[in-house]
Amino acid sequence: MLVWRLIRSVPGWLFPLAAGLLVLLLPEFGLGFALSRQVQLACILALVVSGLNLSLGYAGELALGQAAMYAAGAYTAGLMSIAGYTDIVLQLIASGLVALAVGIVTGIPGLRLGSWSLAMTSFFLVLLVPDIIAVFGDATGGRNGLSGIEPATLFGEVIDADRFYVVVVLVAILWFAVMRNLVVSRHGIAFRTLKQSPVLASSVGISVFRMKLLGYAIGAFPAGLAGALFANIDMYVSPEAFGFTFATAVLAACILGGATSVYGAVIGAAIMQLGPNQSSEFQQYALVFYGGFLIVGGVLLSGGLAKVAKQVTARLDRKAGLTGRGAPVRGTDTARPATAPMSGQTLVVDGISKAFGGNQALDDTSLRAEPGSVTALIGPNGSGKTTMLNMICGFYRPDSGRILIGNKEVQGMAPEHVARVGVARTFQTPNIPDGVTVLEAVASGRYSTDRVSMLPTVLRLPRYRTVRARDLAEAERALETVGLAHLRDETATSLPLGMRRLLEVARSMVAEPRLLLLDEVASGLDEDEVERLADLIRRLGRAGCTIVLVEHNFRLVLALADTIVVLAQGRVIAAGLPSEIEHDPRVLSEYLGVVAEDTELAGEAT
Structure with missing residues (x-):
């Protein structure tokens, strides 16, 4: 248990970073061409899956449009290359923005109609991809695919196979760092709040429509990046790569790895790509396999492998005495801090x-x-x-x-x-999002009090740090006031009813x-x-x-x-x-x- 205590004392983000750097250095240990290609395809698939994790796992919006965003990114990069714009950085930026635009344009009507409309809109968008490509066949190559793509360059120099491997892995590492920063921020808690209840989200000042659209659109961006990378692997883009089978594979990887996990996308994508996707015979029965997996996995593996890992971690924490600091002493006369005016x-x-x-x-x-x-x-x-x-x-x-x-x-x-x-309120039944700590749940009440945009959040700029410090300070003060400060790091939904009601009052207090x-x-x-x-x-x-x-x-x-x-x-x-x-x-x-x-x-x- 001493070893486990030492492991848990290390910041959690260092472990995925170390794993990413290890994958980056694999060519130095004699990684062969075939395995190198599979690692690159796994990274590309992980980028697409991460977008679904963001929109489905965190924002609660079922949408399969990532395959269409992936196609948009791939064709954008391919057409740019044919036109003479071969710089990989320029292609990545353009492909990400085009995918983002497709997400916004297709997300608005689906979200306006409400209910299952976004799921249906994105589903039909995927089915329409081959037809859309065929309509613009003079530019895209139609059903024959887009060929003639030139090798990617960086600062005017052609990127060879070894260096392109580095580019793919670096893009994946950087995106997952961005996604991690977003998910653990107040915006990530806002996504979880929205998934829990649109009513709760509105009551703390979150625009439900805007936040849903934001989750869907941001989820499109990594799919666009993945498309740009995919177009440059074989210098050829086929419409068959973006069909319903691929969309189902993305959903299967999402469920397998864990939809409410940043790195679950990597786990699910790696298993899918390095396992069944390598078999040519498997491709004939891919839809049957994915469908069966979704049914069985949805029942037996709720939460994915990421949830299993969290349960194992929690069990080891309990054995090491890192949790369970006890319930509050009841009926005491402990003085509470003065309530601010x-x-x-x-x-x-x-x-x-x-x-x-x-x-x-x-x-x-x-x-x-x-x-x-x-x-x-x-x-x-x-x-x-x-x-x-x-x-x-x-x-x-x-x-x-x-x-x-x-x-x-x-x-x-x-x-x-x-x-x-x-105006702040509590509810007849305590309404608290899953997967957040007591401190995070209370701090979420300040979402509309101090505003900070996405860019300072993902880049950890001074504005983000200032607002976060205020959020935590006010949340800790509110928890002291209601007598729950000692439970700040516990999972909020695990508290008994009485404490959850006090938590709701604390969340209302921090909104001033x-x-x-x-x-x-x-x-x-x-x-x-x-x-x-x-x-x-x-x-x-x-x-x-x-x-x-x-x-x-x-x-x-x-x-x-x-x-x-x-x-x-x-x-x-x-x-x-x-x-x-x-x-x-x-x-x-x-x-x-x-x-x-x-x-x-x-x-x-x-």
């Missing part, structure tokens, strides 16, 4: 109505919440509480009425824009909200956890935050709320101080189910 804004819900078909969810309903106070919204199931929260957040548009946060009307705004105004919406946040918590939660809500209120609390725990509502608004059948039936609401006969009847015959309570209410 918060700039709450007045919420005004003025006469909003909302109907779903013949069901009137809200009918001329109004509510007002002030900074520094807790406004509770209570009522029986189906009274319209969550519908009101969803309209405040922008998920529903009111049929009539206004919603103001401060002086800004937000009704009709997209959810991500409402979030950027300063002007308005905090808490939806059934105490549901399922035990007595100690409810006490911790109540203390946290009080401190947030004293810090100046505007809080709207939807809650069924009437005792908790009476203890926390400054004002209580009671809904029944979509209308406000009472509003006032807790002492008034506690004895209101209609509230007792509608909300608590106290019948009119209960004379003792009826007498107390008069």
Whole structure:
């Protein structure tokens, strides 16, 4: 276990880098021509698979268009070479950009239509590749393929076979370094958040359409790079190389290696290329093999080999004592850090109505919440509480009425824009993306607070480092506030329900909200956890935050709320101080189910 502890003390990214450098130096150890070609083809396939990993594994968008992007890159490089532009760097840039453009152009209609449209659009795009090539046969060579490609050059010198091997492996190493930087950044967490739930993504200020398109388009870029490299291996490009069989092979490699893994693409591509793809007999039954593998692999190997590796690593970590630092001490009086001042804004819900078909969810309903106070919204199931929260957040548009946060009307705004105004929320069921740590899950709440683009992120420029430092500092402070700091490195989804609810509150806090919406946040918590939660809500209120609390725990509502608004059948039936609401006969009847015959309570209410 000492050896394992030493291994785990080394930064994880050094191991794939060392493996990449070893592959780069293989020719120095007498790598033969045939094996050298297979390694290059494996690297090229890994580039294509990595694009699918990004769009499917991280962004959650099933799309098989990488084969078409691969073809676009290959024909771009081939046509450039025939036209006299043989510089490999220029070809790589142009091929990557053309593939990116194809991804954007084909992704927009598929994503606009929603549901499975992107999968179907990309599927038909792959089927159309041979026909598109045939239509432009005068330039592409049609179904006979594109020949006459000149050897690639670098700085005016022809690249021989040995140096081209170095180019292929270097391009793969550099791309996977870029992809790794992207995946572990706030953008990578945003992709995971989107995959988990578009509603959750919108609630933290992520544009669902833009992020989906970004994942699909960026996934097209490495396919374009792969196409440029492929065109220069044999100096010939055939349309048969980009058909449905290849698209299925890419999907099979993705599933085998692990879709939610940066380096799973390398593992899956290497196994496919160095294994079955070398057999000429296999090609006759490739589709049958891939189809069977996808069925069996999808059932028996969920998560791919990368998930198996993670499970083995976690088991060794436990044996070495590197995890399981224990649950928090419950019921202690450990002092929490002071909550930083918060700039709450007045919420005004003025006469909003909302109907779903013949069901009137809200009918001329109004509510007002002030900074520094807790406004509770209570009522029986189906009274319209969550519908009101969803309209405040922008998920529903009111049929009539206004919603103001401060002086800004937000009704009709997209959810991500409402979030950027300063609205944060929790959910009835804790909504946390898979595969992220507690610290990362909390830091994801700052996605729209400090903005940093993709380029500084992948290149690790000072702007990225500054924003990341702020993200981590604010997330750690929020975790200290809710009492989860000692669990910062644990997998967020592994926490019990009570801790996940506190994690959601912490994620909302880091967004510097002007308005905090808490939806059934105490549901399922035990007595100690409810006490911790109540203390946290009080401190947030004293810090100046505007809080709207939807809650069924009437005792908790009476203890926390400054004002209580009671809904029944979509209308406000009472509003006032807790002492008034506690004895209101209609509230007792509608909300608590106290019948009119209960004379003792009826007498107390008069």
